[in-house]
Amino acid sequence: GDSVTQMEGPVTLSEEAFLTINCTYTATGYPSLFWYVQYPGEGLQLLLKATKADDKGSNKGFEATYRKETTSFHLEKGSVQVSDSAVYFCAHQTGNQFYFGTGTSLTVIP
């Protein structure tokens, strides 16, 4: 069935380090792909999205490219900040259903 697998956490990085969080998906058809971010005590909010193969979603310095051949949508950021500390969820949408990964907790230390 449809699912999302993302990198286990927690991840701890120093400020200005490079970030990669891996995400792969299993889906029927051609899903749309998302990264959501959850800050402490809040609901999830959309970080970026891509709707078709080879699309690159980007926002706030984060990027992810829809790779159909590897069924992946890895999240990257070139230089993380303390304010990026949060939990990151990869998700895909097929039809009217959304499938989420288990989340990756990121802590950035000064």
Added chain:
Amino acid sequence: NAGVTQTPKFQVLKTGQSMTLQCAQDMNHNSMYWYRQDPGMGLRLIYYSASEGTTDKGEVPNGYNVSRLNKREFSLRLESAAPSQTSVYFCASSARAAGAGANVLTFGAGSRLTVL
């Protein structure tokens, strides 16, 4: 600019008690969802409503009921709470109907439920 509003934010219940989580959105969205979030399990869909007047089971519907009261409101009811239902519950909504491209989910702030 309210978006998705959930109430209550916190609730403690005893086993066997009932309660209803309320959710309302002011964005004229068609679809609404209830998820639960548990450590190490991510978000799991309980029920969703693709449009006013319809509801469907998600991945973990047992022990829950829902009502799509109107286009704005989607409530989640626990008829007889169990400790396994201790969780953080999120309501979400999206604009488009099924199959209409990339919906974007807008989430509420969450409701933390503890069942003793």
